[in-house]
Amino acid sequence: MTGLRGEGRSHVPVTWVGTSWKMTKTLAEARRYARRLADAWGDGTAMPGVQPFVIPSATAIAAVRSELGSSPVLVGAQDAHWEDAGAWTGEVSVPQVADAGAVMVEIGHSERREHFGETDERVNAKVLATLRHGLRPLVCVGETAAVRDEGGADAHVVRQVEAALRGVDDPSGVLVAYEPVWAIGSRGRPAGPEDIVGVVAAIRASAPGVAGVLYGGSVAQGNAAELLAVPGVDGVFVGRAAWSVEGLVEIAYLAGRSRQVPSP
Numbered sequence: 001m002t003g004l005r006g007e008g009r010s011h012v013p014v015t016w017v018g019t020s021w022k023m024t025k026t027l028a029e030a031r032r033y034a035r036r037l038a039d040a041w042g043d044g045t046a047m048p049g050v051q052p053f054v055i056p057s058a059t060a061i062a063a064v065r066s067e068l069g070s071s072p073v074l075v076g077a078q079d080a081h082w083e084d085a086g087a088w089t090g091e092v093s094v095p096q097v098a099d100a101g102a103v104m105v106e107i108g109h110s111e112r113r114e115h116f117g118e119t120d121e122r123v124n125a126k127v128l129a130t131l132r133h134g135l136r137p138l139v140c141v142g143e144t145a146a147v148r149d150e151g152g153a154d155a156h157v158v159r160q161v162e163a164a165l166r167g168v169d170d171p172s173g174v175l176v177a178y179e180p181v182w183a184i185g186s187r188g189r190p191a192g193p194e195d196i197v198g199v200v201a202a203i204r205a206s207a208p209g210v211a212g213v214l215y216g217g218s219v220a221q222g223n224a225a226e227l228l229a230v231p232g233v234d235g236v237f238v239g240r241a242a243w244s245v246e247g248l249v250e251i252a253y254l255a256g257r258s259r260q261v262p263s264p
């Protein structure tokens with residue numbers, strides 16, 4: 001896929017390492033993080049093949065983009081509406097987050113599915129809107145503990161992926177983040193490679209053309225390398241462990257070290 005905003009280079013496989021800050025950080029904290037990250041990451045030549053990204057609250061997208069300056073770190077939005085504009089109080093649209101400097105949109109995080117009624121249909125509409133405006137969708141999928149216990153993880157996640165990609169002619173701009181609900185957050189149980197390898201393979205088989213499959217859910221400095229080594233995993237999507245610059249950079253370094261060029 002060509003023409004995604006902020007990505008003029010020819011397509012080379014990268015290892016993605018990014019974080020969503022969820023509903024944290026004041027503007028001052030967001031600016032400080034972005035400045036320190038830009039300094040720490042530099043032009044990225046020390047870590048070839050690793051693509052970092054940060055996803056702040058909508059209020060901080062423009063400030064973070066501005067503080068990052070010419071840094072290759074990408075900025076995303078945590079959500080965006082499927083319509084371009086209109087009477088949708090409280091929402092932000094894809095053109096609006098793009099205007100603020102976002103080049104990615106996180107869609108369908110389990111917290112939005114659970115607490116805000118995000119359905120597969122809405123996820124799909126948001127994916128289509130994001131692609132229409134040349135931004136990269138980061139589609140979050142994952143099963144609950146109950147679904148996994150019943151043996152339905154693969155089928156559930158594949159259904160979510162297929163629904164998200166309905167009507168997408170060219171999925172090569174889309175990232176999928178596999179985030180088992182039971183592994184997310186401070187009460188989550190960190191997954192091991194054996195827990196995720198089958199679901200990642202199922203995602204790959206159902207959506208072979210996507211730009212990458214990331215793993216998320218209690219990723220931290222201590223387990224990032226083993227999760228990145230799982231076949232089919234192209235990066236990690238990190239919450240709490242990357243809310244400090246040191247956390248994100250450390251995990252990005254681990255990714256750089258454990259990076260294996262994916263087979264064609």
Ligand code: PEP
Nearest residue numbers: 184185216217218239240
């Ligand atoms: C998340 O919520 O998507 C996430 C990965 O969070 P954490 O790393 O904190 O579990």
